[in-house]
Amino acid sequence: MPAVFTIWSSPIPTQSDQILVSAKKPMPKPKAYVDYNKCDPYLCHDGICAAAEECELRILYQDTPYEPPETTSAPCKGCFKCMLVCPAKAIVKM
Numbered sequence: 001m002p003a004v005f006t007i008w009s010s011p012i013p014t015q016s017d018q019i020l021v022s023a024k025k026p027m028p029k030p031k032a033y034v035d036y037n038k039c040d041p042y043l044c045h046d047g048i049c050a051a052a053e054e055c056e057l058r059i060l061y062q063d064t065p066y067e068p069p070e071t072t073s074a075p076c077k078g079c080f081k082c083m084l085v086c087p088a089k090a091i092v093k094m
């Protein structure tokens with residue numbers, strides 16, 4: 001019966017529709033993290049973390065020269081200027 005067919009052909013999300021919708025969610029922006037296996041503050045001038053110096057938002061900071069930097073919980077904007085200046089290539093995108 002055509003009337004019944006019309007009712008059931010209205011758009012009802014299927015499982016594959018739901019997969020498509022979730023696939024369109026924007027991917028989270030990559031952020032900068034310190035790889036402490038690679039970080040060697042002795043490679044930086046006077047032990048001052050070049051990456052922390054470069055970060056204008058102070059996401060990376062260093063309490064003491066010759067110590068690896070810490071990261072704050074503030075949102076990293078993902079500019080990766082810090083990555084460019086780290087001599088040990090210890091800043092990674094994740």
Ligand code: SF4
Nearest residue numbers: 039040049050051086
């Ligand atoms: S610039 Fe790189 S190597 Fe130097 S202290 Fe910072 S993270 Fe470590």
Ligand code: SF4
Nearest residue numbers: 055076077079080082
């Ligand atoms: S990616 Fe940019 S905002 Fe994030 S820690 Fe590095 S310099 Fe700072």
